[in-house]
Amino acid sequence: MSALGVGALAVAGLTVQAVSASGADAATPYTAGKHAARVCSAATAKHTASCNALKLVNPDGFTPATSTPPSTGLTPTGLRDAYKLNGLSAGGRTVAIVDAYGYPNLERDLGVYRSQFGLSACTTANGCLKVINQTGGTSLPRFNAGWAGEQALDVDAVSAAAPDAKIVVVQANSASFADLGTAVQTAAKQAGVVAISNSYGGGDASDATYGAYYNHPGIAVTASTGDNGYQGGSYPASSSYTTAVGGTSLVAASNSRGWSETVWSGAGSGCSTYNTALPGAASFSTGCSKRAMADVSAAADPGKGGMAIYYPTSKTASTWAQFGGTSEAAPIIAAVYALSGNTSGYANSFPYAHPGSLFDVTSGSNGSCPTSQWCNARTGWDGPTGLGTPNGAGAF
Numbered sequence: 443m444s445a446l447g448v449g450a451l452a453v454a455g456l457t458v459q460a461v462s463a464s465g466a467d468a469a470t471p472y473t474a475g476k477h478a479a480r481v482c483s484a485a486t487a488k489h490t491a492s493c494n495a496l497k498l499v500n501p502d503g504f505t506p507a508t509s510t511p512p513s514t515g516l517t518p519t520g521l522r523d524a525y526k527l528n529g530l531s532a533g534g535r536t537v538a539i540v541d542a543y544g545y546p547n548l549e550r551d552l553g554v555y556r557s558q559f560g561l562s563a564c565t566t567a568n569g570c571l572k573v574i575n576q577t578g579g580t581s582l583p584r585f586n587a588g589w590a591g592e593q594a595l596d597v598d599a600v601s602a603a604a605p606d607a608k609i610v611v612v613q614a615n616s617a618s619f620a621d622l623g624t625a626v627q628t629a630a631k632q633a634g635v636v637a638i639s640n641s642y643g644g645g646d647a648s649d650a651t652y653g654a655y656y657n658h659p660g661i662a663v664t665a666s667t668g669d670n671g672y673q674g675g676s677y678p679a680s681s682s683y684t685t686a687v688g689g690t691s692l693v694a695a696s697n698s699r700g701w702s703e704t705v706w707s708g709a710g711s712g713c714s715t716y717n718t719a720l721p722g723a724a725s726f727s728t729g730c731s732k733r734a735m736a737d738v739s740a741a742a743d744p745g746k747g748g749m750a751i752y753y754p755t756s757k758t759a760s761t762w763a764q765f766g767g768t769s770e771a772a773p774i775i776a777a778v779y780a781l782s783g784n785t786s787g788y789a790n791s792f793p794y795a796h797p798g799s800l801f802d803v804t805s806g807s808n809g810s811c812p813t814s815q816w817c818n819a820r821t822g823w824d825g826p827t828g829l830g831t832p833n834g835a836g837a838f
Contacts, residue, residue, distance in 0.1 A: 472498075472512040472513060472514055472764070473498065473512070473514045473745060473764070475500070475501060476498040476499060476500060476501075476505075476745075477498070477499065477501070478496040478497070478498060478499075478708075478744040478745070478766065478767075479496065479497060479498075479499045479503060480492075480495075480496060480588075480669075481493060481495035481496060481497055481588050481591040481592055481595075481765070481767075481769075482495065482588035482589055482591075482592060482617075482642075483588060485617065485644050487618075488644075488645070489618065489619040489620075489644060489645075489647060489652075490616075490617050490618050490619065490644055491542070491617045491618075491619065491622060491642040491643055491644040491677075492617065492642060492643070492644070493541065493542075493588065493589055493591075493592035493617075493641055493642045493769055494592075494641050494642060494643060494666040494668055494669050494710075494767045494768045494769040494772075495591060495592045495595050495641065495765055495766075495767045495769035495770070496669060496708075496744045496748075496765065496766050496767040496769075497591070497744065497751075497753075497763045497764065497765045497766075498512075498744050498745060498748065498763060498764045498765075498766075499763075505761070505763045507755070507759070507761040508761055508762050509761075509762070510762060511558060511750035511752070511762045512750050512762060512763065512764045514745075514748075514764060515748060515749055515750025515751070515762075515764045516602075516692070516741060516747055516748060516749045516750065517559060517602070517749075517750060518559045518561060518601065518602035518603075518605065519559070520694075521602045521603055521741070521749070521774070522602070522603065523700060523701075524692055524699075524700070524701040524741070525603070525740070525774075525778070525801075525831060525832040525833065525834070526832070526833050526834045527603060527604075527778065527781060527832070527834065527835070530604075530781040530782075530834070530835055531606055531781065532604045532606050532607035532608075532777075532780040532781055532783075533606075533783060534606075534608065534634065535607060535608070535634060535636045535637075535780045535783060536607065536608040536609065536610055536632065536633070536634035536635045536636065536780070537600045537604065537607050537608070537609055537610075537635070537636070537637045537638075537639060537773070537776050537777055537779075537780050538609075538610040538611075538612060538629035538630075538632060538635045538637070538638040538639070539593065539596040539597060539600065539609065539610070539611045539612070539629075539638075539639050539641075539773060539776075540612045540614065540622060540625045540626050540629055540638060540639070540640050541589055541592050541593045541596065541611070541612075541613060541614065541641070541642070542583070542586065542589045542613070542614045542615075542616055542617040542621065542622060542642070543583050543584060543585065543586035543589040543590065543613060543614070543615075543616070543617075544582045544583040544584055544585045544586070544590070544613055545585065545589070545590035545593045545594070545611075545613070545754065546582075546585060546757060547754060547757075547758070547760060548573060548590070548593060548594070548597065548611060549565060549566060549571060549573070550760075551594055551752050551753065551754060551760045552564060552571065552594075552597050552598070552601065552609075552752075553565065554752045554760070555594075555597075555598045555601065555751070555752040556601055556605075558752070559602070561601055561605045562605065562606070564601065564608075564609060569608070570608050570609065571608070571609050571610075571611075572608075572609070572610045572611070572632070573610075573611045573613065574610070574611070574612055574613070574628065574632075575612070575613055575614075575615070575625075576612060576613065576614045576615055576621055576622075576624045576625040576628055577624070577628060578628050578631070578632075582613055583613050583614070583615050583616075585757045587754060587755070587756065587757075589617070590753070590754045591751075591753045591754060591765075592641055592642070592769055593611060593613075594751055594752060594753035594754065594760075594765075595641070595749070595751050595753065595765045595767075595769055595770060595773070596611075596639060596641055596769070596772075596773045597609055597611065597773075598749060598751050598752065599749060599770055599773040599774050599777070600639070600773045600774075600776065600777045600780075602749065602774075602777075603773075603774045603777035603778060603781070604777035604778070604780050604781050607777060607780045607781075608634060610629060610632045610635060612625040612626075612628050612629045612632075613625070617642070619644065619647065619652055619655075619677070622640070622642065622655075623652055623654075623655025623656070624655070626638055626640065626655050626656055626658075626663070627655055630658045630661055635661060636661060636662065636779060636780050636783070636785045637661065637662040637663070637664065637776040637777070637779040637780050637785065637789075638658070638661060638662070638663045638664070638776065639664050639772050639773040639775075639776035640656075640663065640664065640665040640666070640678055640684070640772060641665075641666045641767075641768070641769035641770075641772045641773060642665075642666070642769075643665065643666060643667070643668050643676035643677060643678065643679055643710070644676065644677055645675075645676065645677065646674060646675030646676065646677055646680050646712075646714050646715055646716060647677035647678075647680070647716065648716040648717065649681050649682055649683065649716065649717045649718070650716070652677065652678070652681070653681055653682070653683055653717075655678075656678050656681050656683040656684050657683045658683070659786075659787055659788055660785055660786055660787070661785055661789070662685060662776060662779035662785045662789035662790075662838070663678075663683060663684045663685065663789070664684065664685045664687050664772045664773070664775045664776045664779070665678040665679040665681070665684040665685070665686055665687065665772060666679060666687050666689075666710070666767070666768035666769050666771060666772040667679045667686050667687060667688045667689070667709060667710030667711060667735050667736045667768050668709075668710030668768060669689075669708040669709075669710065669742075669767045669768055669769075670708065670710055671707060671708055671709065671710065671711075671808040671809040671817070672710075672711050672712060672808050672809035672810070672811045672816055672817035672825065672826075673710060673711075673712055673809075674712035674713065674714075674715070675712050675713060675714035675715060675716070675717075675733070675735065676710050676712070676735070679710070679735050679736070680712075680714035680716070680717055680733055680735055681717060681733070682717045682718045682719075682720060682733050683788065683790075684790065685737050685738065685775060685779075685789055685790040685793075686735035686736045686737045686738075686790075686828065687736060687737070687738060687739060687740065687768060687771045687772045687774075687775045687828075688706075688709040688710065688711060688735070688736030688738070688739035688742070688768060688771065688825070688826050688827050688828055689705075689706040689708065689709035689710075689739055689740070689741070689742025689743065689766075689767070689768045689770070689771045689826070689827075690703040690704065690705060690706050690709070690739050690740065690741055690742060690743065690747065690771075690803055690806075690827055690831060691703065691704050691705070691706045691741075691742075691743035691745075691746040691747055691806070692741040692743070692746060692747030693746050693747065699801070703741075703747075703801060703803050703827075703831060704803065704805045704806035704819070705803060705805070705806025705807055705808055705818075705819045705824075705826040705827055706742045706743040706746075706747075706766075706806070706808070706826070707743075707806070707807070707808050707809075708742070708743070708767070708768075708808065709736070709739065709742060709768060709808050709826040709827065710735070710736070710768060710808075710826075711735060711736060711808060711811075711816055711817060711824075711825030711826045712734075712735060712816060712825065713728075713729075713730035713731070713732055713733070713734055713735075713816070714730070714732045714733040714734075714735070715732065716732065716733075717732055717733040718732060718733060719731070719732050719733050719734065720733065720734075720737070720790055720791065720794065721791070722790075722791045722793075722794030722795060723737075723794055723823070726794065726822060726823040726829070727815065727822070727823070728815065728823060728825075729813040729815055729816060730816075734816075734823075734825065735825065735828075736825065736826065736827060736828035737790055737793055737794075737828040737829065738775055738793050738800065738827075738828045738829055738830065738831065738832070738837070739771055739803065739826070739827040739828050739830065739831050740770070740771035740774040740775055740831050740832065741766070741770060741771060741774065741831075742766050742767055742768045742769075742770050742771045743766050744764060744765065744766030744767065745764075745766070747766065747770075748764040748765055748766035748770065749764065749765055749766070749770055750762060750763075750764060751763060751764070751765040753765070774832075775832070775838075778832045778835050778838050779835075779838045781835045781838075782835035782836075782838040784835075784838065789838070792837060792838055793828070793829050793837045793838065794829065796836055796837040797822070797823075797829045797830070797837065798837075799833055799834065799836030799837035800829050800830030800831060800832065800833055800837045801830045801831045801832070801833045802821060802822065802829070802830040803819050803824075803826075803827040803830055803831060804819050804820060804821050805819050806818075806819045806826070807819065807826070808825070808826040811825070
């Protein structure tokens with residue numbers, strides 16, 4: 443099933459709870475009847491990636507322009523409350539974001555998002571924001587509306603989870619694994635970078651061929667597991683060098699946490715056919731002989747936990763919509779690594795050493811699979827959500 447099909451199933455016939463910190467509200471006209479649509483075109487060539495962002499659209503496939511964020515969208519206040527991130531600081535640390543193609547109005551649009559939610563300005567002038575090409579230069583790639591929407595989601599998600607983190611955006615020339623990988627290597631060389639978010643994926647691939655791009659001890663490299671449900675490995679989430687990030691449905695709830703999470707039906711999961719299992723996962727019964735994904739997870743359901751995002755509809759115009767996909771989850775987790783400040787060695791080992799510092803997601807499914815935990819939530823590790831979602835930064 444395509445990512446669009448899974449996303450549409452996940453939010454079809456919406457009666458969606460608003461996910462504000464103040465509690466759950468009734469469905470609004472914004473969500474009623476909407477379904478999830480891919481933001482980027484599907485990858486068609488081998489070893490080429492597609493971004494894993496989805497947005498809610500009307501039945502005709504469009505979303506009207508609006509000057510206000512959707513009331514059902516997850517806000518920075520809601521996100522930090524859900525994952526108990528209040529009071530944590532990135533302390534000047536930097537999150538790098540790697541995506542394909544250009545986005546000329548990234549700084550302007552990020553400013554609109556941060557101003558809307560009362561976050562401090564993050565600009566190139568004040569040293570908070572830096573945008574470079576895959577080799578570190580300032581001559582940026584051509585505009586691509588889909589990937590620019592992905593970049594908007596990424597910078598907004600990092601801003602929401604870690605408002606004081608600095609942000610470096612590295613724009614690859616294309617969505618090939620080679621160009622995106624080169625951009626990751628450039629990101630790792632930027633001063634202050636402690637985490638690199640990769641909200642894209644293609645088919646499973648071998649670290650023997652592409653692993654050098656993602657092998658950066660001392661930097662947390664996160665990668666989204668995809669929006670197709672249980673499908674097997676997706677690279678670079680299936681790399682032994684990355685933290686594979688799955689997805690949940692997140693809604694406000696009348697419980698001690700104030701929130702409830704289940705598996706998002708679109709969250710990618712599966713076993714790599716190429717890459718080595720993580721040593722830390724050995725005692726968690728993944729059922730995979732090689733690398734299992736996901737490791738951890740965060741909000742990804744476009745309708746239940748999708749973020750209010752300010753994104754470009756063309757090279758010049760931008761508007762608000764509600765975005766999700768595991769592209770939402772990967773930058774959230776990268777930001778949490780920045781909040782922890784603890785990225786020595788291989789960062790994907792930390793959650794396995796501290797599973798008690800995560801919210802365990804124990805209900806829901808993302809498809810049918812030959813081994814139950816690959817697609818069904820359970821106590822402890824499962825494929826769609828890994829070990830769970832952040833409860834503060836103690837597992838990172």
